[in-house]
Amino acid sequence: MLNTMTTPTAPVPHPGPMLTFPARILEIKEEAYAIATYQIAFESEAVRKTYRFRPGQFNMLYLPGIGEVPISMSSDPAESEVIGHTIRYAGNVTRAISRLQTGDVIGVRGPYGSYWPMERLIGDDLCIVTGGIGLAPLRPVIYHVLRHREQYGRVYLLYGARTPKDMLYTDEYEAWKQQGIQILLTVDRADPSWRGNVGVVPMLFYQLRLDPKKTAVLTCGPEIMIHFVIYEALARRISKERIYVSMERNMKCGVGLCGHCQFGPAFVCKEGPVFAYAAIEPFFGVEEF
Amino acid sequence: MPELTPTIGAFVSIEKGRLQNVMDALKAAGYTLVGPTLDEGAIVYDEIEGVADLPRGWTDRQEPASYRLQRREDDAYFGYVVGPHSWKKFLLPPRRTLMRVVKKEGAFVVVDEEEPAPRYAFIGVRGCEMQAIHIQDRVFLGGPYQDPGYRARRQQAFVLAVNCTEPGGTCFCASMGTGPEVGLGYDLALTELDDIFIVEIGSELGATMMRETDWRPAGAFELQQARDALAEARRNMGRQLDTTDLPNLLYKNLEHARWDQVADRCLSCGNCTMVCPTCFCQDVLDVSDLKGETFERVWVWDSCFSIDYSHVHGGNIRPHTRARYRQWLTHKFASWIDQFGVIGCVGCGRCITWCPVGIDVTEEIDAIRGEV
Numbered sequence: 001m002l003n004t005m006t007t008p009t010a011p012v013p014h015p016g017p018m019l020t021f022p023a024r025i026l027e028i029k030e031e032a033y034a035i036a037t038y039q040i041a042f043e044s045e046a047v048r049k050t051y052r053f054r055p056g057q058f059n060m061l062y063l064p065g066i067g068e069v070p071i072s073m074s075s076d077p078a079e080s081e082v083i084g085h086t087i088r089y090a091g092n093v094t095r096a097i098s099r100l101q102t103g104d105v106i107g108v109r110g111p112y113g114s115y116w117p118m119e120r121l122i123g124d125d126l127c128i129v130t131g132g133i134g135l136a137p138l139r140p141v142i143y144h145v146l147r148h149r150e151q152y153g154r155v156y157l158l159y160g161a162r163t164p165k166d167m168l169y170t171d172e173y174e175a176w177k178q179q180g181i182q183i184l185l186t187v188d189r190a191d192p193s194w195r196g197n198v199g200v201v202p203m204l205f206y207q208l209r210l211d212p213k214k215t216a217v218l219t220c221g222p223e224i225m226i227h228f229v230i231y232e233a234l235a236r237r238i239s240k241e242r243i244y245v246s247m248e249r250n251m252k253c254g255v256g257l258c259g260h261c262q263f264g265p266a267f268v269c270k271e272g273p274v275f276a277y278a279a280i281e282p283f284f285g286v287e288e289f
Numbered sequence: 290m291p292e293l294t295p296t297i298g299a300f301v302s303i304e305k306g307r308l309q310n311v312m313d314a315l316k317a318a319g320y321t322l323v324g325p326t327l328d329e330g331a332i333v334y335d336e337i338e339g340v341a342d343l344p345r346g347w348t349d350r351q352e353p354a355s356y357r358l359q360r361r362e363d364d365a366y367f368g369y370v371v372g373p374h375s376w377k378k379f380l381l382p383p384r385r386t387l388m389r390v391v392k393k394e395g396a397f398v399v400v401d402e403e404e405p406a407p408r409y410a411f412i413g414v415r416g417c418e419m420q421a422i423h424i425q426d427r428v429f430l431g432g433p434y435q436d437p438g439y440r441a442r443r444q445q446a447f448v449l450a451v452n453c454t455e456p457g458g459t460c461f462c463a464s465m466g467t468g469p470e471v472g473l474g475y476d477l478a479l480t481e482l483d484d485i486f487i488v489e490i491g492s493e494l495g496a497t498m499m500r501e502t503d504w505r506p507a508g509a510f511e512l513q514q515a516r517d518a519l520a521e522a523r524r525n526m527g528r529q530l531d532t533t534d535l536p537n538l539l540y541k542n543l544e545h546a547r548w549d550q551v552a553d554r555c556l557s558c559g560n561c562t563m564v565c566p567t568c569f570c571q572d573v574l575d576v577s578d579l580k581g582e583t584f585e586r587v588w589v590w591d592s593c594f595s596i597d598y599s600h601v602h603g604g605n606i607r608p609h610t611r612a613r614y615r616q617w618l619t620h621k622f623a624s625w626i627d628q629f630g631v632i633g634c635v636g637c638g639r640c641i642t643w644c645p646v647g648i649d650v651t652e653e654i655d656a657i658r659g660e661v
């Protein structure tokens with residue numbers, strides 16, 4: 001046991017799990033106000049060739065002298081030589097990332113954490129419910145579904161943003177629809193161009209007729225939104241085991257050594273970020289837990 | 290030299306002064322000795338040269354929020370219990386560089402920066418502390434990701450343990466099953482009697498270190514004396530704790546009124562986490578040189594009571610003391626079991642002694658148990 005240093009998905013055997021690997025920014029695409037997607041590739045060919053991730057996992061992105069933050073992969077897991085990260089400029093580190101340009105080098109280590117159980121969901125209808133930046137860790141799910149469309153039944157994307165301008169990946173929706181993903185959008189505040197729904201994401205459930213025995217819910221977003229998503233899903237008799245939630249907690253290491261991301265019995269970086277709701281039910285919603 | 294090297298599992302007895310021979314053998318083998326010594330009114334763990342540096346003839350009086358040194362009537366070498374330090378200070382130093390990054394032509398190079406690990410001989414590891422080391426082994430070496438620095442220091446540490454015959458006022462190791470007798474994992478274990486030490490040989494290495502020491506097989510009477518002293522110690526614990534079904538008890542009482550009451554007293558100072566031998570939470574600091582060319586990432590001890598610990602963008606998960614204390618206590622006594630397969634408390638009593646307001650974990654748990 002003393003010599004196993006990597007999980008099956010980690011890049012290369014490594015003397016220290018906290019050591020970062022330089023990676024170059026190949027492309028930056030503005031997605032919305034203060035949100036952009038960074039396409040990056042490891043400098044080392046060996047790392048680039050061995051690195052694999054699954055939908056829902058995250059990397060730790062590092063800027064020398066500034067800090068390190070957990071960010072989900074938002075790109076197609078089948079093409080892991082170039083990795084996409086969609087980042088919202090929130091505070092210290094992410095704002096420093098906003099000042100970077102194509103060609104700059106950052107540190108990257110990963111992949112870490114649990115993932116959306118795409119194999120277990122084969123044959124199911126998928127109901128992806130998300131708000132704001134929460135779509136980023138679910139986009140790999142959509143890419144996976146598109147590549148294996150015949151393996152899944154009906155697929156719904158329920159997505160909400162503050163305003164139409166805050167919606168991510170809008171230029172891809174048409175292609176997703178054409179391949180049989182039903183997209184329902186909503187905004188908190190409409191603008192003159194908006195013809196769609198106005199209101200919170202969980203309300204979109206009322207426009208669907210789900211088969212509770214076949215449907216799995218995959219959700220990521222603000223905790224308050226997740227709360228109501230769970231409520232609506234349970235009300236439709238979808239079982240706790242088939243509601244998957246991605247959680248967010250402060251993380252300093254991503255590998256279970258810093259303690260910060262504890263959520264009761266779980267380390268969000270190891271057992272999470274993706275949990276079956278059944279596993280966290282006793283603790284989810286306990287105030288300040 | 291079979292007659293000079295005792296066998297593993299053997300109990301031998303040595304004149305007390307001969308302990309210096311064992312220490313000399315350790316030093317000759319390249320070990321840095323660390324052990325209890327007097328410093329600024331407390332018994333701390335620091336580098337020592339030999340028996341002369343031990344707090345011989347001293348004892349400590351410990352109560353909630355109170356620690357006092359006192360002269361003993363005898364000149365026992367180990368007549369005290371544990372102080373504010375624990376061995377995590379050496380296995381997991383409070384500040385460690387984890388990597389260095391050097392900027393070079395628009396990119397950077399990563400330098401693996403764990404310093405070579407010192408070879409420590411820990412002198413005077415108590416039962417609770419031995420278990421605390423095993424617990425941190427599980428944290429840092431038991432999972433898929435391991436701390437290489439911890440591993441290096443731990444693998445080459447020599448453990449000279451000491452059985453406790455006089456528990457302190459805040460000790461409850463007997464309740465936690467970690468003392469007063471040291472469990473497995475030591476190289477040598479001492480029991481101090483009036484004029485001899487009984488030494489149990491725990492490992493090959495331990496046996497080797499006894500070679501230069503004048504020892505003889507322990508006599509039946511001496512062994513009985515040692516057993517009696519330990520049984521007596523077990524009866525004299527300053528505190529006790531009913532550990533029945535703790536995870537369920539705590540998980541079912543996450544909204545108990547007691548959390549509010551303890552939050553009225555708790556200062557959120559984090560002392561309890563600093564002195565606790567099993568607490569392992571860490572933060573990472575980013576440090577740069579003045580020219581902005583080399584950067585370091587530094588591990589430092591952190592505490593679940595610190596303000597930024599649970600920070601996520603837009604606020605803290607646990608802004609209130611109630612939630613922080615609840616996190617700390619439920620982690621130690623409940624979720625630790627889910628995470629690492631062992632309870633996170635060894636009953637050393639440090640958090641009780643060193644809490645400035647004297648909050649006592651055993652009392653808090655009793656209160657939660659009593660009112661359900």
Ligand SMILES: Cc1cc2nc3c(=O)[nH]c(=O)nc-3n(C[C@H](O)[C@H](O)[C@H](O)COP(=O)(O)OP(=O)(O)OC[C@H]3O[C@@H](n4cnc5c(N)ncnc54)[C@H](O)[C@@H]3O)c2cc1C
Pocket residue numbers: 058067068069070071072073085086087088089090091092093094095133136137247248249250251252273600601602603
């Ligand atoms: C598993 C996981 C996946 C994530 N995926 C994405 C993503 O795909 N895109 C995205 O934009 N954001 C994502 N986040 C959130 C992102 O990590 C935070 O926005 C970021 O850490 C903020 O850091 P900062 O220095 O800019 O902000 P500050 O507020 O200055 O934060 C200071 C420090 O607190 C910690 N911190 C702050 N907020 C968070 C947070 N929400 N989660 C964890 N640690 C935090 C970090 O250690 C950070 O360095 C994810 C978080 C987690 C836990």
Ligand code: SF4
Pocket residue numbers: 561564565566567568621633634635636637638639640641650
């Ligand atoms: S919780 Fe308190 S008594 Fe238990 S090991 Fe930590 S410091 Fe010792």
Ligand code: SF4
Pocket residue numbers: 554555556557558559560561562594640643644645646647648
């Ligand atoms: S319990 Fe005591 S030592 Fe711990 S944070 Fe509160 S006041 Fe400080």
